[in-house]
Amino acid sequence: MGLRGINRIVIAVRDLEASKRLYADMLGATFSDAHWTGAPFGIQVSIAWDAGIELCAPMPGREHDSAVSQFLARNGEGIMNVFFGVDDADAALARAAAHGYACTHALDYRQDEIDQHLGGRFCRYQEFILASAQRCGFSVSLARLDRKPE
16 A cells, blocks of 8 residues: 555634634745635635645635534634545555445546646645544545656
8 A cells, every 4th residue: 555654634724814824934834725626615725735734714605514614613723634645545445445434535636637726746646535533533535646756
């Protein structure tokens, strides 16, 4: 399976712009907005690849029915998902499934989507979100993100 370690953590926040400033000031993180990924789920998304942080906040008007609303209501702001990098996402998913972790959402971007939305920084982008919160306290995601050679 080739575990690569933590790729990034996903933090649910109420105010995306304030949270971006907080982590930029504290860590020097550089954020790139990726709202296109969250729009179907009613969330705004911003990722700091250099810091390994993804921020998710409800879109204006979606504070009560977005993909992060229940988490925020129950837990307040905080870590809701950890992405683990893997060499083979399909094999990692099969291993997780064999241990009772179902996949709740999957992404597998084409190169044109990577180039358009992720600045072309990857030559492979595949991820699986597992139903792990009940057992782990947060969601676990498996991600094969292969950077383009320099």
